[in-house]
Amino acid sequence: MITEQQLLIDGMHCAACVRRVENALLKVENVRFASVNLADQTAFVQGSAPSDALIAAVTKIGFGAELLESEEERRAKQQAQTKRVLSHKRSQFIVALIVGFALVLFGFYKGMLVTENNRSLWLVWSIITVATMYFSGREFFLGACNALKNRSANMDVLVAISTGTAWLYSFWLTLFPQQNAHVYFEASVMIIGFINLGKYLELKAKQRSSLALEKLLDLAPKQAVIFEQNIAKTIPAKGIKSEMQVQALTGDRLAVDGILASGSIWVDESMLTGEALPIEKKVGDKVRAGTLVQDGSGIYIAEQVGSQTTLARVINAVRHAQSSKPPLAQFVDKIAAVFVPVVVSIALLAALIWLLVGQDFAFVLSIFTTVLIIACPCALGLAIPLSTIAGVARAAEFGILVRNIQALQAGSEIDTLVFDKTGTLTTGQMEVTEVITFNDFDKNHLIALAKSLEQHASHPIAKAIVKFAENQTACEVSEIQVEKGLGIQGKLGEDKIKIGNAVFVNFLEKTTACTATLIYVAVNDEVVGRISVQDQLRPEAKSTIQQFQAEGYQCLMLTGDRQETADYFANTLGLNGVIAEVLPEQKAEKIRQLQAEGKKVAMIGDGINDAPPLAQANVGIAMHNGSDIAVETADLSLMKSGLEPASQIFPFSKRVLQNMKQSLLGAFFYNIVAIPVAAGVLYPFTGWLLNPMIAAIAMTLSSITVVLNSQRLLK
Numbered sequence: 008m009i010t011e012q013q014l015l016i017d018g019m020h021c022a023a024c025v026r027r028v029e030n031a032l033l034k035v036e037n038v039r040f041a042s043v044n045l046a047d048q049t050a051f052v053q054g055s056a057p058s059d060a061l062i063a064a065v066t067k068i069g070f071g072a073e074l075l076e077s078e079e080e081r082r083a084k085q086q087a088q089t090k091r092v093l094s095h096k097r098s099q100f101i102v103a104l105i106v107g108f109a110l111v112l113f114g115f116y117k118g119m120l121v122t123e124n125n126r127s128l129w130l131v132w133s134i135i136t137v138a139t140m141y142f143s144g145r146e147f148f149l150g151a152c153n154a155l156k157n158r159s160a161n162m163d164v165l166v167a168i169s170t171g172t173a174w175l176y177s178f179w180l181t182l183f184p185q186q187n188a189h190v191y192f193e194a195s196v197m198i199i200g201f202i203n204l205g206k207y208l209e210l211k212a213k214q215r216s217s218l219a220l221e222k223l224l225d226l227a228p229k230q231a232v233i234f235e236q237n238i239a240k241t242i243p244a245k246g247i248k249s250e251m252q253v254q255a256l257t258g259d260r261l262a263v264d265g266i267l268a269s270g271s272i273w274v275d276e277s278m279l280t281g282e283a284l285p286i287e288k289k290v291g292d293k294v295r296a297g298t299l300v301q302d303g304s305g306i307y308i309a310e311q312v313g314s315q316t317t318l319a320r321v322i323n324a325v326r327h328a329q330s331s332k333p334p335l336a337q338f339v340d341k342i343a344a345v346f347v348p349v350v351v352s353i354a355l356l357a358a359l360i361w362l363l364v365g366q367d368f369a370f371v372l373s374i375f376t377t378v379l380i381i382a383c384p385c386a387l388g389l390a391i392p393l394s395t396i397a398g399v400a401r402a403a404e405f406g407i408l409v410r411n412i413q414a415l416q417a418g419s420e421i422d423t424l425v426f427d428k429t430g431t432l433t434t435g436q437m438e439v440t441e442v443i444t445f446n447d448f449d450k451n452h453l454i455a456l457a458k459s460l461e462q463h464a465s466h467p468i469a470k471a472i473v474k475f476a477e478n479q480t481a482c483e484v485s486e487i488q489v490e491k492g493l494g495i496q497g498k499l500g501e502d503k504i505k506i507g508n509a510v511f512v513n514f515l516e517k518t519t520a521c522t523a524t525l526i527y528v529a530v531n532d533e534v535v536g537r538i539s540v541q542d543q544l545r546p547e548a549k550s551t552i553q554q555f556q557a558e559g560y561q562c563l564m565l566t567g568d569r570q571e572t573a574d575y576f577a578n579t580l581g582l583n584g585v586i587a588e589v590l591p592e593q594k595a596e597k598i599r600q601l602q603a604e605g606k607k608v609a610m611i612g613d614g615i616n617d618a619p620p621l622a623q624a625n626v627g628i629a630m631h632n633g634s635d636i637a638v639e640t641a642d643l644s645l646m647k648s649g650l651e652p653a654s655q656i657f658p659f660s661k662r663v664l665q666n667m668k669q670s671l672l673g674a675f676f677y678n679i680v681a682i683p684v685a686a687g688v689l690y691p692f693t694g695w696l697l698n699p700m701i702a703a704i705a706m707t708l709s710s711i712t713v714v715l716n717s718q719r720l721l722k
Contacts, residue, residue, distance in 0.1 A: 012058055014050040015084050016043065017071030018150065020206075022339055022387050023161035023347055024070070027154070031064045046392035047085065049075070069153025089210060096207040103143040103200030106135060107700075110193035119193075121184040129181045129190065136174065136192045144170065144199040160347035166202060168351070169379035170195045173699070176372050189369050191376070191699075198380055198703040205707025226297030226318055231262035234306065251309045259300045263312045267292050270305020274298045321408055321646065335416060335667055339391055346387065350682065354378035357686035373699060377685040381702035382678055386709045390670035393717035398663035401720050406647035407656050414626045414642030416667075418660030420607045421626060424555055425586075425598065427612035428566035428576060431630055431650075433542040435613075437471035440523055441539035448535040453528055455479040457538060460495045460506050463487050468524060468540050469495075494526075505529040544579065551650040552580050558658070561606075565589060565597055565620065595619035611653055628653055666720055670713045677709045 016028055025043045028050060032041035038054040038061070050072075052061055058074045065072035075081040110132060121129050140148075148171070150163030177190035231244050232254040239254065244262040247253060255261060255272055273285040276298045285301045288294055294307050297318035313319065358375040362368075399409045409415060426432050444450050458476035461469040484497035484504060494507015505512050505528070512529040523541040527534050552562050564585045566573050573587035586597050598620045601608050610617070610624035621627030621641045629641035631648045645652045685697050 010053070010055065012052045012061065013075040013081065014052065014058075014061060014065065014072045015075050015081065015088065016048050016050055016065060017073075017088065018146070019043075019045055019048060019070065020150065021045070021162040022342070023154075023159065024150075027068055027157065027159050027161070028065055028070060031068050032061060035060050035064045044392050044396075045389060046396050048088065049081070049085075068157050069150060093207060093210055096203050096210070099143040100200045100203035100207060103139055103196045103203060106139045107193050107197030107200055110136070110196070114193065119189050121180050121190060123184065126181060126184065129192075132192055133174075133178050133181055136196050137178075139196045140170065140174065140199060143196070143203060147199070147202075160351070162347070164347055165350060165379045165382055166199070169354075169376040169699070170198050173198075173372065173376050176368075191372070194376070194699045197700045198376075201700065201703035201707055205703075205710055208707070208711055226260060228260045228262050245313065247309050247312050249309055249312060252306050253309055254304075255294070255300050255307055256304045257300055257302055261294050261296055261298050261300065261307070263296050263309045264316045265294055265307040265309045265311075267294055267305050267307045270303060272303035272305050273301045275301050321403065335391055335664075335671070339387055339671065342387060346382075350379065350382040353682060353686065361687060370696075373696065374685070374687050376699045377697050377702045378682060380699055381681045381685040381697070381706055386674035386677065386713045387671070389710060389713050389717075390674055391667055393714060394663060394667040394670060394720065397717045397720040398659075398666070402643075402656065402659060403646075405655055405659075406645060406652040407659075408644040408646055409642075410644060411642040415660045415663045417607070417625045417642075418609070418657050419664040421560070421609045421657055423561045423563065423601060423606040423608045425563045425565050425601070425608055425610045425620070425624070426582075427610075427617050428564055428568060428573065429542060430613040431611055432548045432564065432576065432580065433544055436543065437467045437524070437540050438543050439471055439475035439538055440541045442536065443539075444536040445534060450536070451479065453536040453538075455482055456499070456504055456530070457506055457526075457528055459484045459499070460487065460497055460504060463497075464489060464495055468526065471540050472526070472538060503531050505532075544576065545649060547649050547651055549580050551654050552582060554654050556581070556583070560657070563601075565594060565610075592619070595623040598623040609657070611650075628656070663720060666717060670716050673716070674709065674713060677705075681705060681709075 019025060019028065022045065025045050028043045029041050032038055032043075032050060032052055035054075035056045037056040038052060040053040041050060043050045050065075062072045062074065073084065075084060113132070117125060117128070144166070147163045147166040150161065151167035154161050154164055173191040174195040177192045177195070180190050228244050230241055231247060232239050232241050233247065234240075234252040234254065247263050252268065253262060253265065255267075255270070257272075261274075267288050267290055269290060271290075272288050272294075274288050274294060275285050276295065288305075290305075295318065296311075296316040311317070314323070354375050357378055358371045361374055362371045395412055395415075398415055399412065402409050402415075429435050442450055442454060444453055454476045457472050458479050459482040461472045462481060482499050484499050487495065487497040489495045490507065490511060494505060494511035496503065496505040496507075498504065506526060509515065509525065509527060512527045512534055513532070514527050514529070514534045523539040526538040526540060528536045528538065555562050561583045562580075564573060564577055564580075564582050564587075566585070566587055567589050568587055570585075570587040573585045576582075577585040589597060594617070598608055598610060602623075602625070608624045609626040609628060610620045611628045611630065612621055613630035617629075621629065626643065627641040629644045631645045643656060681702075685702055687696060690696050
């Protein structure tokens with residue numbers, strides 16, 4: 008059976024680490040898919056492989072791994088891991104920098120040259136620095152050994168080779184002093200200190216990127232009050248089962264999804280849907296886990312519990328999207344595979360060139376070390392996942408659930424929007440728009456007769472008429488008969504009452520073009536009046552269309568309605584075009600035709616028949632309260648009613664893609680400029696050479712810049 012497992016990975020530093028873990032997982036038998044996220048140190052694995060095999064595969068290549076069985080466990084273990092790593096990194100960079108600066112001060116007074124007189128002191132310093140490197144940098148050296156043992160390379164290799172070479176050279180000078188040969192003990196420990204400081208600051212900053220998701224997790228209460236045989240009991244929220252009666256009081260967060268059985272409450276759903284104003288919930292209304300009761304009290308019957316609640320599904324979808332990779336990330340993976348070997352080659356080549364032109368070994372060592380240190384695979388590895396995490400979390404905050412991260416990248420390229428009509432551009436709720444009587448028949452009595460019959464039917468038109476006539480007193484009718492697709496009839500005393508379409512009442516009327524559905528009322532086979540019923544446009548539909556068009560999008564409507572009705576709505580909304588009288592099975596083909604014309608299409612719909620075009624479109628968007636199949640098929644789901652969230656997602660998707668490119672280009676530009684400078688290309692012209700410790704600071708700042716840039720999406 009195909010299952011999905013989530014692992015917490017320990018010890019990843021860069022994109023090369025991600026690639027190694029993914030490859031190790033994909034080699035496990037019965038693994039179909041694996042996606043590793045550097046930013047939150049997790050891996051999603053699909054397949055039928057046992058968890059022990061997955062953990063063993065990751066452990067074998069030198070990383071830690073443990074199974075995460077629930078979102079709560081993931082959060083707890085991630086927080087514990089982050090707290091542990093932060094504490095450890097703080098100790099590591101403090102110790103390394105203290106020792107490094109102490110060495111600098113010692114060198115300032117005593118000089119950094121080894122002589123016969125001070126050799127014993129430098130031997131003591133060599134022991135102190137190697138102990139410091141073991142405490143502050145052993146993860147780098149162990150990681151480098153594991154990487155090389157598995158015939159790969161990562162950031163650890165760069166740090167270990169550069170600092171290890173500098174220390175070994177300095178120790179060799181201590182044993183065999185050379186005239187005017189400078190030792191680099193201070194550089195070895197300070198480089199490790201600055202890198203650990205950078206990792207510490209980077210991890211602190213990364214914590215903010217998942218803040219929106221953590222807020223969603225905080226919505227779920229730990230306990231709830233249930234009623235069993237009229238006795239109130241406080242139980243863990245995890246223990247609530249379907250059909251249980253759960254208490255809802257002012258200030259409570261609802262524990263599960265359900266139906267309000269008694270009372271009346273005002274609920275704040277803003278964190279879940281983006282809706283700013285509280286919503287009144289009456290008996291029979293649905294309530295959702297995580298929403299806050301602002302006023303009132305009541306009891307609701309649990310329906311969806313545990314992982315089936317709307318909140319749990321939103322959290323799960325957000326986690327999936329945050330851990331998935333957009334197409335741009337595939338390009339980064341290819342770069343990561345060759346980045347470290349290329350950097351090591353450049354460092355060796357630069358060192359060899361300077362050695363051949365006559366520079367001494369100390370100069371060459373400085374070049375070699377600086378090139379290795381300044382190269383930054385960390386920034387490359389973090390650029391895409393951090394923007395992804397922040398983008399998906401921010402989208403959830405303003406009411407859009409991202410189910411497929413590729414949709415955010417694809418959304419930035421959309422030029423054509425295709426809207427379903429019923430339930431998307433319209434409310435999907437029929438309303439009475441006109442009542443006309445014939446031969447001076449009393450209008451109120453006509454409405455009462457219509458209500459008397461239609462209250463026994465359940466179709467949307469009947470409900471619209473009953474709602475319109477709610478202030479009228481219904482008559483007692485008998486012998487009720489429903490003629491499917493035509494109408495309904497019954498008897499009021501001796502009178503025969505019929506309500507339905509023109510065919511049902513045998514009535515021919517010359518009418519002008521009309522988009523409403525016409526319902527006729529007949530008494531004893533004489534038509535006494537007509538009721539017009541029509542689906543209503545969403546109040547925000549026209550302004551949303553105008554906003555899209557102002558931003559350069561072409562807006563079309565795709566519907567199965569009559570051409571006449573579709574044209575009316577299209578003209579009212581000012582759409583660029585309409586595709587009408589389309590059978591459900593033809594809708595996906597219409598989307599394909601638009602794509603064949605070179606258009607990048609987003610489809611917005613809500614019904615079961617919208618699932619195929621939603622899947623076919625470059626980006627599929629499901630309306631709030633759409634059918635389950637439409638929601639599951641779509642790339643994006645609106646958690647808030649109306650079209651307004653849809654108007655936000657495309658500009659936002661452009662921001663997310665722009666943010667990814669900024670971070671990625673920044674990381675590339677940094678490496679393209681920094682590596683040649685570190686190799687000494689400016690030295691012949693300016694006499695200026697980059698210090699290895701400055702290189703460590705620059706590498707640290709490049710990673711922090713990427714982290715801070717991604718966080719702009721959260722604002």
